[in-house]
Amino acid sequence: MSPRAELPRKLSRRSPKGEQLRAILEDLIDALAPGDPLPSERELAERYDVARMTVRAEITALAAEGRVQRVQGRGTFVAEARVAQAAALSSFTEDMRARGLKPGSEVLGQGVVPADDLVARRLGLDPGTDVVRVRRVRTADGEPMALEEAFLPADRFGALAAADLRGASLFTVLEERFDARFPVADQQVVAVEIVGEDANLLRVAPGRAGLKFHTILLDEDERPLAYAWSLFRGDRYEIRLRQERRP
Known part of the structure; x- marks a missing residue:
């Protein structure tokens, strides 16, 4: 019909x-x-x-x-249905699988770099300290969903620079290979325009709306374990919150 x-x-x-x-x-x-x-x-x-x-x-x-x-x-x-962010701390891979989508990734860059001022501040390190940087395009059913960069101290996670992360969950690799635990995270979300090379990688027109997440994973003692930013397509991703009003 x-x-x-x-x-x-x-x-x-x-x-x-x-x-x-x-x-x-x-x-x-x-x-x-x-x-x-x-x-x-x-x-x-x-x-x-x-x-x-x-x-x-x-x-x-x-x-x-x-x-x-x-x-x-x-x-x-x-339009394609939007994917809502899970309320619990979960990886991109877990989020997509929970919604019946096949997660994937394209590694754009992976190696050890000196931490700039922002990364050093968020990881509690001195500027110039070696960190592992992983830059990927994250996909859902083969379509670009987010652009992601993660930074971790190289003195603990140096081997991550050579790990195969093409189809892997970074959370799972940290937990299983490095015995890392991160029960909580601090997260900030801002609305942005997707422009330049980011728009090309996400296959959207320049100027389209996006959501940029800044996330710091914290260990059991609430010390910074990893810092990552993720830029999601605003037409495919949304945030849902359940809030309670305190008396």
């Missing part, structure tokens, strides 16, 4: 047309599969007797939320 056949015939007079159109589009998106096309702005405007600017505004809002994707010259399509 075509997307047009799934749509209600007309709008009611009980609420604003824009609100009704938004609800109709959300229901349609839920019923379709990622990559399926939506009716054009012209079709929707004519079907529901609304201004094309109203239609465009609702589709623009859906695109900003990552529900749909616009392709120049082709139309608007249902």
